[in-house]
Amino acid sequence: MSGINIITTENKRLYPADIYDDVRKIPIIDIDSIYDILYKQRSILVVSNQYDQYGNELKAFNGYLKKEDIKALYYIKDEEDSSNLSEVMTLSEAAKKWGFSDGSTIRKAIERGKFETYEIKQAGDIWITTYSAMERVFGKIKNEEKEFIIYDDFEGYLYNLCLKDFQKSYLKIDNYEVNDKLYEYIKNILKEALDSIKEGKKVIFKVKRNNKTKQIINTEKELLVYIKLLCRRRLMTEKRNERLIKELFS
Known part of the structure; x- marks a missing residue:
């Protein structure tokens, strides 16, 4: 599918994006014209499908964006692979x-x-x-072996905990203590990640199968965003997520 792709400063992806002049409300398909509006400190009206940084589809976007809201804006041709955006x-x-x-x-x-x-x-x-x-x-980042590395099988533990919590919620069981051992394991890994960041290290998420880098987190804020997004990715219930954030960042 061809069309305009927007990456927002919140790492949301809008694609394919229909863009309109904020004054005349007419569609704009020329990239240069869009940038001309943005650099004049005006807004553009955007109607688009919306995805998070992991490719999960979110609620459709219908709103205004300014230059400072946009990390990147460009056109994707039909033949281009946009799966890694x-x-x-x-x-x-x-x-x-x-x-x-x-x-x-x-x-x-x-x-x-x-x-x-x-x-x-x-x-x-x-x-x-x-x-x-x-x-x-x-190549790999310098002194990668000194950084804190989390492999993608960690998400398997997240998924298992989320599934068990959903089952208990469905059965209307309020006692979550049965799953707390798994929760504590997950929390300890993320606490180590947080402590590593505080020590000036990076947190690197890697694919265990081929050792490829999926994501690098440098700051506490980036780690907080990663944890908050676990709910959207259906890897953690809201109740667990709120508890985890409170226990890690309070």
Whole structure:
């Protein structure tokens, strides 16, 4: 499917996005015209399907966006694979995660043709790339073995706890203590992740099968967002999620 793709500063993906002039309410299909409106400090009206950073579909988006609300905006052709857009990063974000002082190292790699055309995109004055592209070009982050690594089988524990909690909710059993052993295991891993961040380390989520990087978290705020999104991903009940956030961040 072709169309305009928007990545918001909240890491929501809007695609395919129908965009309208905020004054005349007429559709705009030209990217340059859209940027012209945004750089004039005006808003655009966007009607679109909406997805979180993991590709889960959210409630359809119908609202206004300003330049500061948008991380990237670009056109996707039919033949392009958009399946990995959930792991998109700006060059400055990628530089921070890979330990570069700024995005200039990555820009030089782009100029030298190190990236494949599908691994990078220029959206206005912003370049974006992905975890898989960064890892292919620059390799694993420096001193990765010193960082805190969580493999994707961790999500299996999350799913099992969520399933058991839903079963108890369905049976109208208020006592969740039966599942607390599994919950404590999950909480301890995330507490170690939080403590690692406080010590200046990164939290790296990896695929166990091929050791590929899925996500890198640098800050407590990023970890909090990850935990909050567990509900949307149906990997944790709201009740558990509220308790976990309270116990970790209070």
